[in-house]
Amino acid sequence: MHIMIVAPEDLPIPPRRGGSVQIYSTHLCKAISQREDIQVTLVSPGVKATPSYDQTDYNHITLECSSSDQYWTRVKRLIDSLHPQVVQVENRPKQTLQLRRMYPAKAMVLNLHSLTFLGPRHITSADARRVLSSVHAVVCNSLDLAKTVRERIGLADRWQPSVIYPGVTQPFQKQGSTNIDKTPHDPFRLLFVGRVIRQKGVHIAIDAVKILQRQLPVKLTIVGRTPPWERVYRRQLVRAAANANVTFAGFLTPDRLVDMYAAHDILVCPSQKHEAFGLVNIEAMMNGLPVIASHLGGIPEAVGAEGGLLVHNFHNPSAFARAIRSLQDRQTYQQYSRSALKQAEKFTWTASASQFIELYQSALNPAQEKKHTDI
Incomplete structure (x- = not known):
């Protein structure tokens, strides 16, 4: 199984300038890539447009882009060339909807870290409802976020995202x-x-x-x-x-x-x-x-x-x-x-990665795939 995880366009990875989403994405990729049957590609902004395998078990592609639009255009080119089975977008609902429309047969996952990019400055209410209802899976990092998204966007009670807690980010979990x-x-x-x-x-x-x-x-x-x-x-x-x-x-x-x-x-x-x-x-x-x-x-x-x-x-x-x-x-x-x-110690990346892998497997199972309309 080939998973492409697309980081936001604003901060680089490795997260030398900070960014909770960037730190999260790095360690999620590390945890998922421990499974031998899974290939992981992380896409992020950076200072060069080449793959990097340094000290990682996954393929990290950094895209040097001058604008947000250019970054997402190049993401689409990577999807066309690498053919991942699952595309997971980190905290960018508007761009996830665009990818969903372009690749309707592709398993698409939106991983929400906050409410920020569901606000009116970034996406209309109608488009927010469309993306949240049309992707194969929405992940929220807390029960509260799932409940708040449902209420603010006006989704029916039957809308059930997956809640997966993050793990402790290295190097904060020291030996001993x-x-x-x-x-x-x-x-x-x-x-x-x-x-x-x-x-x-x-x-x-x-x-x-x-x-x-x-x-x-x-x-x-x-x-x-x-x-x-x-x-x-x-x-x-x-x-x-x-x-x-x-x-x-x-x-x-x-x-x-x-x-x-x-x-x-x-x-x-x-x-x-x-x-x-x-x-x-x-x-x-x-x-x-x-x-x-x-x-x-x-x-x-x-x-x-x-x-x-x-x-x-x-x-x-x-x-x-x-x-x-x-x-x-x-x-x-x-x-x-x-x-x-x-x-x-209740929060581990091993547990988080296992839940994500189960989610990917469900998204790729035709018997469990949701039928989506109006995208």
Whole structure:
């Protein structure tokens, strides 16, 4: 079986500039390609248009393109020349619909990571319904994302996507990770990892630190890139952090980020808008960090009942401060740290890959193939 996985057109793979979808795609391909009966081709933007087999068990083709349209045109040429049996598109519904119309007999899978590209800026409601109803399979990374897509797009209850959780992204799953025995630092070290944008709630984390530091020695490290459209927000954050123990570390590559997890005590995830899953929570928990996160979207599915504390009043910095303060006792902290690791170990790329392979086999089985119209 030959599977082509098409990454989005915006960021390169390997993910030297970050990108959760890019990191996800890399490790999904690695996991699927462990099966000897499956050939995997990963297509992504990059600096050259040649296959690369370096340190991978799959064929990685990078396309150097000057525009999004050129990238997707070249993807179509690759489908014509390589003849994959299954084409899986990562988080691009509009382009998936175009490919579905061009290759109606090809098994087509749309892997949704978020709601972003189902919004009106990217695709009409009618086309969103068409692609979600016409492809052979839609994958969502959480039950919450599946439910939210159904409600927002106005799909019938019989529309049932496959829910496949992501695994822990290497190198965050270290050998011997089950032996982690963390002791909280003094001052308490908090960590935020993600894009530095308003909807991620970085301002909530800073305000929580300002509340906490009146009674508890605490410091916050903010890891992540600020996109150009959030420069004003970044300046507001810097001003808000002027009298607080806050460090802006900027973007870190995965190998440096794992060291950052090891040096901190708690991950703070104060998202203010819908999060489909929140892979960063799993990465942190795999390193023994309890998570203090918003009770929002698919985050509760990632954190579970064991991985940390979920904040229902997530617009309120005081609510985050109270949750963080509740873990300051060493014995309590270590109990949550061990539970966080236990929760993270439920998510493996081996399990994810097995579920994807079952999905591909179903899509290629004529007896199970859905009949689609109006595409």
